[in-house]
Amino acid sequence: MMPAEGVSGNIASNKKDHRRDRAWIEIDRQKLRHNVDTLQKLLPPGGRLMPAVKADAYGHGAILVAGELNAYGIRHFCVATVSEAVELRQKGIRGEILIMGYTHPEQFSLLRRYRLTQTVVDYAYARILNHYGRKIRVHIKIDTGMHRLGESCSHLEMIVSIFRLKNLRIKGLYTHLCAADSPSGPPEADKHDFTVGQAGAFEEVVVRLKKQGLPCPAIHLAASYGLLNYPELAGDYARVGIALYGVISNRNDCSERAGLLAPILSLKTRIAAIKELMPGETVGYGRRFVAARKTSIAILTIGYADGLPRALSCGVGQVLINGHHAPVVGTICMDQTIVDITAIPQVAAGDVAVIIGASGESEISVYDLAEQAGTITNELLSRLGSRLCRIMV
Numbered sequence: 464m465m466p467a468e469g470v471s472g473n474i475a476s477n478k479k480d481h482r483r484d485r486a487w488i489e490i491d492r493q494k495l496r497h498n499v500d501t502l503q504k505l506l507p508p509g510g511r512l513m514p515a516v517k518a519d520a521y522g523h524g525a526i527l528v529a530g531e532l533n534a535y536g537i538r539h540f541c542v543a544t545v546s547e548a549v550e551l552r553q554k555g556i557r558g559e560i561l562i563m564g565y566t567h568p569e570q571f572s573l574l575r576r577y578r579l580t581q582t583v584v585d586y587a588y589a590r591i592l593n594h595y596g597r598k599i600r601v602h603i604k605i606d607t608g609m610h611r612l613g614e615s616c617s618h619l620e621m622i623v624s625i626f627r628l629k630n631l632r633i634k635g636l637y638t639h640l641c642a643a644d645s646p647s648g649p650p651e652a653d654k655h656d657f658t659v660g661q662a663g664a665f666e667e668v669v670v671r672l673k674k675q676g677l678p679c680p681a682i683h684l685a686a687s688y689g690l691l692n693y694p695e696l697a698g699d700y701a702r703v704g705i706a707l708y709g710v711i712s713n714r715n716d717c718s719e720r721a722g723l724l725a726p727i728l729s730l731k732t733r734i735a736a737i738k739e740l741m742p743g744e745t746v747g748y749g750r751r752f753v754a755a756r757k758t759s760i761a762i763l764t765i766g767y768a769d770g771l772p773r774a775l776s777c778g779v780g781q782v783l784i785n786g787h788h789a790p791v792v793g794t795i796c797m798d799q800t801i802v803d804i805t806a807i808p809q810v811a812a813g814d815v816a817v818i819i820g821a822s823g824e825s826e827i828s829v830y831d832l833a834e835q836a837g838t839i840t841n842e843l844l845s846r847l848g849s850r851l852c853r854i855m856v
């Protein structure tokens with residue numbers, strides 16, 4: 464069934480023509496494939512990727528991305544919430560889907576109905592899961608120093624007790640490295656030592672479980688930085704998120720291997736109208752831009768509700784039109800953004816403006832935007848909104 468004329472949104476958007484959309488995301492399929500291949504080569508023998516497709520695949524479109532990864536033969540995914548997992552399953556994503564966050568007991572029935580795998584966030588939660596009375600697939604999370612989710616690695620007896628709960632089908636045991644963003648090197652030595660310590664504490668749990676004769680499930684430690692900087696630690700799965708999308712969190716984080724990846728997302732929008740301002744006229748809410756001379760402006764059909772950070776207002780951010788930079792003037796609105804096109808020849812209503820990606824010889828990267836907005840790529844990407852259409856190109 465074709466979507467109704469003019470209807471936007473990310474469902475089934477892969478098949479529709481985006482040329483009538485007000486703002487959209489293009490995912491480069493070849494680059495996604497390249498990143499998958501690159502990351503797979505880093506894995507230890509027998510290791511597999513478990514892509515993190517939470518937060519709508521960091522804004523890239525979870526169904527679009529996971530569907531593509533399924534086609535590559537990837538059969539493990541992780542998400543943050545049960546509703547994210549249910550949506551993947553409802554849209555036909557196959558394989559194991561691990562929920563890394565907390566699921567409320569009233570939603571346990573969804574775990575079974577959609578064949579999902581729940582994280583055991585600590586011993587108390589394991590007992591609540593067991594009390595549900597029906598078999599649930601789980602991975603047990605071990606806290607080795609991040610002090611977020613997971614039963615403490617020092618509580619071995621409790622971890623052993625989790626293995627004895629009869630309704631838990633234990634398929635995995637994992638921890639999360641929280642300082643793997645910096646490999647070895649003098650200024651970062653404490654982070655390096657901390658990471659090695661986390662891996663050691665996790666290994667110790669595994670060894671002691673084995674000594675107790677417990678069946679050892681699959682183990683995993685690494686997210687993107689873990690795999691990029693400590694590939695030897697990865698174990699059976701690497702829960703890669705940001706690296707799969709071709710970037711790291713900060714451009715300047717030291718990771719030699721980050722350069723092997725290719726950013727896969729472009730963000731584009733359209734010019735709704737063009738206006739000429741006389742000197743002294745102002746633009747937008749609060750009249751924050753005052754034209755010093757005759758000025759041409761273009762009104763773009765994207766705003767902060769689409770995830771374009773309002774911090775890019777008033778010249779902090781720019782877009783590309785026909786390969787030229789056009790600075791943002793005034794404050795970014797919820798649904799519109801206004802840019803100065805005085806210096807750009809031959810711009811017309813309906814033309815495309817590039818927010819992230821290449822235009823002619825120029826390019827604006829997600830790093831540029833994240834830095835201008837004072838955040839990391841992960842936040843910027845994951846906040847790209849649900850009104851944006853997402854397509855694979």
Ligand SMILES: *Cc1c(COP(=O)(O)O)cnc(C)c1O
Nearest residue numbers: 515563639686687702703704705
């Ligand atoms: C989000 C998340 C990941 C993926 O992290 P990246 O740094 O984006 O690769 C992996 N593991 C856990 C527990 C997470 O919450």
